[in-house]
Amino acid sequence: MLKKVKTVTIKADLCNGCRACEIVCSAFHASPPFSSVNPARSRIRIIRYPLSDIWMPVFAGEYTPAECMGRDKYVLDGKVYEECAFCRAVCPSRDAFKEPDSGLPLRCDMCEGEGEPWCVKKCLNHVLVVEEREEEAADQIYPQELEVGVESLVNRYGLGKIQDAVARRSTRG
Numbered sequence: 001m002l003k004k005v006k007t008v009t010i011k012a013d014l015c016n017g018c019r020a021c022e023i024v025c026s027a028f029h030a031s032p033p034f035s036s037v038n039p040a041r042s043r044i045r046i047i048r049y050p051l052s053d054i055w056m057p058v059f060a061g062e063y064t065p066a067e068c069m070g071r072d073k074y075v076l077d078g079k080v081y082e083e084c085a086f087c088r089a090v091c092p093s094r095d096a097f098k099e100p101d102s103g104l105p106l107r108c109d110m111c112e113g114e115g116e117p118w119c120v121k122k123c124l125n126h127v128l129v130v131e132e133r134e135e136e137a138a139d140q141i142y143p144q145e146l147e148v149g150v151e152s153l154v155n156r157y158g159l160g161k162i163q164d165a166v167a168r169r170s171t172r173g
């Protein structure tokens with residue numbers, strides 16, 4: 001069965017590093033929404049090397065409990081990007097995409113599916129562009145798969161932090 005999937009394409013060459021996307025994402029995900037701003041809570045981060053004229057928006061992706069092997073530097077248009085520059089993973093190697101208070105992983109949720117995502121709306125340089133495509137519906141999620149995921153989070157962060165995060169989400173309604 002086909003389903004519509006919304007994604008955001010990044011036109012990195014247009015980015016000037018203004019960080020409006022980080023600010024509005026963190027504000028939308030504050031509790032209650034728009035009550036505070038903290039870019040460390042954003043699900044989009046700008047990888048910045050101003051002296052090399054590098055500004056690279058990266059969306060938070062999957063949590064992974066292990067660092068990857070075999071990293072490489074990338075050279076594109078004469079610019080050198082560090083090994084993790086394009087990576088969306090929330091991994092033990094770095095602090096990106098971790099909730100600053102609890103250390104829990106953050107992930108882009110497309111603004112909970114509400115219309116046009118906030119980062120897209122507030123990027124005045126049109127770096128971020130929504131695209132819709134059709135793809136095969138994902139396989140059914142089995143309860144035991146969810147248990148494995150929850151267990152790995154509990155092992156990593158402890159039950160208390162997981163409960164705190166769930167409680168915070170449930171108060172947002």
Ligand code: SF4
Nearest residue numbers: 015016018019021123
């Ligand atoms: S709002 Fe747009 S131009 Fe500004 S940092 Fe984000 S992606 Fe780049």
Ligand code: SF4
Nearest residue numbers: 025044108111117119
């Ligand atoms: S789509 Fe929404 S949740 Fe994802 S990075 Fe943009 S503002 Fe944040």
